[in-house]
Amino acid sequence: MFAVMAARFNPGDPLSALELGEHAEPIPPDGWTTVTVKAASLNHHDVWTLRGVGISADLLPMILGCDAAGVDEDGNEVVVHGVVADPGRAPDGDETLDPSRSLLSERYAGTFAQKVAVPRRNLIAKPPALSFADAACLPTAYLSAYKMLFDKSGLAPGSTILVQGAGGGVATALILLGRAAGYRIWVTSRSEAKRERALSLGADQAFPFGARLPERVDAVMETVGEATWAHSVKSLRPGGRIVIAGATSGAMPAAELVRIYFLQLSVVGSTMGTRDQLARLVRFCELTGVRPVIDRALPLHEARAGFAAMISGELFGKVVFTVL
Ligand SMILES: NC(=O)c1ccc[n+]([C@@H]2O[C@H](COP(=O)([O-])OP(=O)(O)OC[C@H]3O[C@@H](n4cnc5c(N)ncnc54)[C@H](OP(=O)(O)O)[C@@H]3O)[C@@H](O)[C@H]2O)c1
Secondary structure, eight states, rough: OOEEESSSSSSSSSGEEEEEEOOOOOOTTTTTTEEEEEEEEEOOEEEEEETTTTSOOOOOOOEESSSEEETTTSSOEEEOOEEEEEEGGGGGGGGGGGGGGEETTTOOOOOOEEEEEEEEEEEEEOTTTTTTHHTTIIIIIIHHHHHHHIISSSOTTTTTEESSTTSSSHHHHHHHHHTTOOOEEEEEEEEEHHHHHHHHTTTSSEEEEEEOOSEEEEEEOOOOOOTHHHHHHHEEEEEEEEOOOOOTTSSSSOOOOOHHHHHHHHEOOOOOOHOOOOOOOHHHHHHHHOOOOOEEEEEEGGGHHHHHHTTTTOOSSSSEOOOO
């Protein structure tokens, strides 16, 4: 079958590690099933894999892709939860806390292919109201945003939330979900055009990176990392919270320890979400009419152009790959 793979690692030139071509079809083990992929979406995770982060070389070539929507073996339309975990080993029923959990494309072949094998329990019914392209955006970026806002932030609607880096897949999800749920969403972006687009999506105010805000916020949603960390810490009210789920621009900023203890701030890590949270997110989109922002949809065999746009930071929202 046709697939998009990491053939090697290249930390400085991830595109050179990308290969498109033939790969054997997956053979599902016991308890797993095969999904015929109709659409899959690109995440920064796929770029990290090409750079060699989060995967070992003996698993190459690895089919990329963490999330997909498609058709199961019985002909049902499904959304694929990308976290492979043993619920029996998960504290409090949260499979993202299973120490041996992985994401599709880390240990098991990913979704950028005509078929993907997944644990049966990872399938969620796709409602007819969501297209395959819409549904394919939900399992990683939108699920992460859902958990950051509605679980990890600990904040009620009406609170003010700063989203760093407005144009990203997770960031646009935070704007849309947060707005629909009644939070006041402020954003930053390096790009004026992206700040304008964020306002048109429902962000209340938009600022350049590092700008002084009109008032301190209740929480910051951080996925940019080094480029925005100091600003995130400075922007919080006393007792405020940073929810961090990514560090695209670098993972080693100055920690700002004094500010953190003196203002009694908290820093909370967040990774993906549970299968039940994904099911609730699907229903949230169905009920509210929220649909993912898709920057572009490309046939899977044109995946290289999508990766290039993500690496150069040109995107606003998600890249979707469609599969025939
Ligand atoms: N923990 C988890 O479960 C989880 C889940 C999803 C994603 N993530 C992580 O979250 C991050 C964002 O993922 P994504 O898929 O949303 O990526 P993406 O679509 O490629 O977005 C990239 C983001 O980085 C921002 N950015 C700002 N300055 C940057 C700089 N100097 N260099 C690079 N990027 C810069 C962009 O903001 P502007 O262009 O608006 O300035 C944009 O928000 C990634 O690091 C990813 O690995 C983690």
